[in-house]
Amino acid sequence: MDVNIDQLKKFQLEIAKSVVLEKKDYPLEYFEFIVGVDLTFNTNEGIVCFSVFDMNEKKMEYFFERDEVKFPYIPGFLAFRELPLINKLYEKLHKELFNDKKVLFFIDGHGLSHPRKAGIATHFGVLNNTFSIGIAKRLLYGKIQDENFFENKQKLFSFVIDQNFSQIAVAVKTEYLKRKRIMNSKVLYVSVGNKLNLKNSFELFVNFYKKYDFIPTEEAHNYLQKIRKKKEYEKKLF
């Protein structure tokens, strides 16, 4: 698959221009659905899962969609690989379930903590005009503000800053949430996707966990792993 990196960079810069950075804070109760988004791959086949938590009914429902994915993974251009499949499921659920309701998306990956401020969470949020937050397991861009973050056991979170010393994400030790690891990671990076500010994004992430005791992207991730195991099991029976 031939890829024009310069063209993709241009597109990302356009996405970054359209980000809505909200000044006011939204409480968790403002949202009617909280959705976790994650994908799994089997060579050329991708499966996306939305873990949809209904804030009124307090019930979780899982949806998934599969399709061929040919675009390769290139650091900094994850959205071009994963968004087509994500959007396929989004458009379906937008019609059948979300409609004009207030929906907050937690997406596996970065938002504004990206070389061109256009990580997958931002890319998704801008294209669909939705609230979104990026939840990543590893850093892509920027550095930890508090030098002692990793060494000091007392420091359970720190801002991530870019070259201009702007705060672009919050690094959170999973220990802060009383968890040894989350999706095999000891630190999570929370960043703005779209229509929110960083402090509010971090608060929504933490408050949701404290109240409901699960992380949306992890739920989607675990669901996909179950699908994989089930598939392997059926394969063995043939």
Add this chain to the structure above:
DNA sequence: GCGACAG
């Protein structure tokens, strides 16, 4: 030129 590099 070299290293870094979400999923």
Add this chain to the structure above:
DNA sequence: ATCTTGTCGC
């Protein structure tokens, strides 16, 4: 992301 054994620790 996925592949994949043993191994360290609670």
